[in-house]
Amino acid sequence: MxxxxxxxxxxxxxxxxxxxxxxxxxxxxxxxxxxxxxxxxxxxxxxxxxxxxxxxxxxxxxxxxxxxxxxxxxxAPAIKSVSSEKLDRLTDELKKLAAEIMYLGMPKEDICEILSEIEQMVKGGDGVDTD
Amino acid sequence: MxxxxxxxxxxxxxxxxxxxxxxxxxxxxxxxxxxxxxxxxxxxxxxxxxxxxxxxxxxxxxxxxxxxxxxxxxxAPAIKSVSSEKLDRLTDELKKLAAEIMYLGMPKEDICEILSEIEQMVKGGDGVDTD
DNA sequence: AACACTGTACTATTAATAATAATACAGTTA
DNA sequence: TAACTGTATTATTATTAATAGTACAGTGTT
Structure with missing residues (x-):
């Protein structure tokens, strides 16, 4: 596995x-x-x-x-309540990572494209609650 | 400091x-x-x-x-040669992080906006080689 | 009830590593 | 020469990841 x-x-x-x-x-x-x-x-x-x-x-x-x-x-069926503290911590980490990746030469557009792929994967199932 | x-x-x-x-x-x-x-x-x-x-x-x-x-x-004045292995490792880490952030409810658009801020910061100086 | 599964808790031990401490050596500059 | 710089080495301590063994508690089946 x-x-x-x-x-x-x-x-x-x-x-x-x-x-x-x-x-x-x-x-x-x-x-x-x-x-x-x-x-x-x-x-x-x-x-x-x-x-x-x-x-x-x-x-x-x-x-x-x-x-x-x-x-x-x-x-777990879904994330009920996310502490904004956790989301802040994660986005902060993402900022650092993205900064380094751009510094090493990858353009923003390439990263946005990657995000699109990720978006498909995360929303890939049928469990999208749109209420 | x-x-x-x-x-x-x-x-x-x-x-x-x-x-x-x-x-x-x-x-x-x-x-x-x-x-x-x-x-x-x-x-x-x-x-x-x-x-x-x-x-x-x-x-x-x-x-x-x-x-x-x-x-x-x-x-160091600039990054001369980046091993593609390192860039792969970093983008892989970014994928995981972005996936979790989206899973927790943040839309792709918000993340792309964050990337725009980062882009300004990284290109903030005058050391942009456009040759 | 008995049994076989599940998660959970606890203690002890070992291995790896972060951090400190104390030296020592090598190169630069005034 | 003196005072700064980076670098290397060894020893010691504290922390933590991982293993091992045991025990207890709840669920489900027979």
């Missing part, structure tokens, strides 16, 4: 968080769809169950999944 | 790298302008000189500054 880079400077549990985020955002994992259990995924990836749990805990903290004791962990 | 967050999960030397990158990209630090010396900056920030050196070494590795033994460290 995943490819982990054990020698990455990015910790394994953070790699897992990123992978699942992408799957949920792109709706490969639909709302309320069950994630593999802590123990099963740990066995598949041949890593410690605690590492999986740490990733799941972080995903739940960020609102991407929810866990029910005895049942399992599931993709 | 700087505000360091000692309790950030981001190491101090990486914070320094980011700060200087921004200063160079936005041309607050002009080409060939001298950076504070390792020892002086360490004393100002009341941190260890080795931490400054680690940041400078990383900045030099990335091509943002150059150092001359006995003279000092200076902002």
């Amino acid at each position: 995943f490819e982990l880079d054990v020698r990455s400077r990015l910790p394994v549990y953070e790699q897992l968080v990123e992978k699942f985020k992408q799957l949920i955002i792109s709706e490969v994992l639909k709302a309320d769809e069950q994630l593999p259990s802590v123990r099963v995924l740990a066995k598949q990836l041949t890593i410690n169950p605690n590492t999986i749990q740490k990733a799941y805990r972080e995903l739940e903290r960020q609102g991407f999944i929810y866990s029910v004791k005895g049942k399992g962990s599931f993709a | 700087f505000e360091l967050d000692v309790r950030s999960r981001l190491p101090v030397y990486e914070q320094l790298v980011e700060k200087f990158k921004q200063l160079i990209i936005s041309e607050v630090l002009k080409a060939d302008e001298q950076l504070p010396s390792v020892r002086v900056l360490a004393k100002q920030l009341t941190i260890n000189p080795n931490t400054i050196q680690k940041a400078y070494r990383e900045l030099e590795r990335q091509g943002f500054i150059y150092s001359v033994k006995g003279k000092g460290s200076f902002a």
Whole structure:
């Protein structure tokens, strides 16, 4: 299911968080769809169950999944309320990244084109609430 | 000159790298302008000189500054050759970030507007080579 | 009830790394 | 020569990622 880079400077549990985020955002994992259990995924990836749990805990903290004791962990149906603080932090990070990319020679237009692709991926599913 | 967050999960030397990158990209630090010396900056920030050196070494590795033994460290005049590998890595990171931001509700148009601001900042100086 | 699954919590240990500290050496400039 | 610059090295401490093992709690099936 995943490819982990054990020698990455990015910790394994953070790699897992990123992978699942992408799957949920792109709706490969639909709302309320069950994630593999802590123990099963740990066995598949041949890593410690605690590492999986740490990733799941972080995903739940960020609102991407929810866990029910005895049942399992599931993709959250949607983001209810986003703290403006988090959005600020993310856009701030994006600003720095975009500045460096432009500094290295990529024109704004190219980046906007990339954004269009992303837009399609995020809105790719049928879960667009337009109320 | 700087505000360091000692309790950030981001190491101090990486914070320094980011700060200087921004200063160079936005041309607050002009080409060939001298950076504070390792020892002086360490004393100002009341941190260890080795931490400054680690940041400078990383900045030099990335091509943002150059150092001359006995003279000092200076902002690099421009990025000569960017490895496409690095640009790929950066755009990949930007894709993930943009996807999450859009997922959290910010429309593409708003992000493009932000990019316009960034564009002004990066091209803000007079060092625009249009040959 | 018994069993097999699920998440969750806790402690202990190891490995890696950020940061400090103290030197030392090399090159530049007045 | 003296005072500055970058650079390299070694040792030590603190933090954290990851592993390991165990235990407890809730769900569902048989």
